[in-house]
Amino acid sequence: MRLSELSRRSGVATATVKFYLREGLLPPGRRITATQAEYGEEHLRRLRLVRALIQVGGVSVAAAREVLAALDDDSLDHNERLGTAVWSLPHGRPAGPDEAADPATARRRADRLLELLGWGYGPATETTPPAYGMLVTAIAALERLGYPCTVEDLEPYARALGRLAEHDLDLVERYGGTPDEQVEAAVALTVLYEPVLLALRRLAEAEESRRRFGSH
């Protein structure tokens, strides 16, 4: 398909598609004349993923480029590609100015939690996923703002998300036929389900608060 059809089918403006091409977020099409190129279904899929990352996930262009590089890295096996792409997803919200406070306590807590779960990360190393750093920062913020949490407080959340991860991966297998499509689906679904989860949590809390404190 031509650029105009790619734009129409994806709902992304042609100027934006051209911007993504220039920024290397979308591979170039197959050139057919000096001024025209041909795009395939893989471009459409990739374009949807880029929009999920940038528009829903709040990920920067530079960070999206890194995630896509992990996704396209042929030197990794399927599991490694999938894990690396999801791990390397940056947290959309930039850390606050003093989030750099020493997170030693938070780090120990995160390590003990992961050990308890048997999630096999152990203390941080070079290959520690960004999601681990995100967890440490979040635990440190709770501590700093007067709501210290113990490993026991965190465990129910981790167990519940562990069970939901099975469901997440079932969806990945459903949407992704080929290994390439599966890796793309894993990244897109990770990002796209985040606001679903956060919204459902707030509704669930309001419901539980009504049950517990409601007068009617």
Place this chain on the structure above:
Amino acid sequence: MRLSELSRRSGVATATVKFYLREGLLPPGRRITATQAEYGEEHLRRLRLVRALIQVGGVSVAAAREVLAALDDDSLDHNERLGTAVWSLPHGRPAGPDEAADPATARRRADRLLELLGWGYGPATETTPPAYGMLVTAIAALERLGYPCTVEDLEPYARALGRLAEHDLDLVERYGGTPDEQVEAAVALTVLYEPVLLALRRLAEAEESRRRFGSH
């Protein structure tokens, strides 16, 4: 305590504390001289909440002011204040430019899900919480980006978050002695646990992907 001590104990720069006072995010202290005011523990608590909202939650100053107004509204009973404060929490990430696409299908799906759960919202009305709009937008984004989800796909997430909400409210009761403190804790914990949840989800997915596709 004086402003300098409030700043020291909260870890928030005096210039920032003054900015929050000017913006009405922090109630004024008790004036003791023409140039000095006295602040109490309630100021410290409120300051921590404001930082949770703005720095961790990515909420704007204007939106934080609205949440705090719901929290201070004496015309509401405890459950209503708690529910309203959590409901009125805006989603930190601004919606993308075309998130305004007709969400009729997404809305029907959200309504059927809430009905199935018995969460008692029914179709959107004037008092529908922002979290409902956040859910509809998130479902519409999944649909638009080629990953349509059914009510059955969403149900396991909702059930899991429903169970976690009991745990959330246990924490609220533990941290909040007085009803005022409970409402503040509910808002702070809702925001502060969001990155914890998202980080644990990514780690859980990587773990599940290793189990399912890993070669070692």
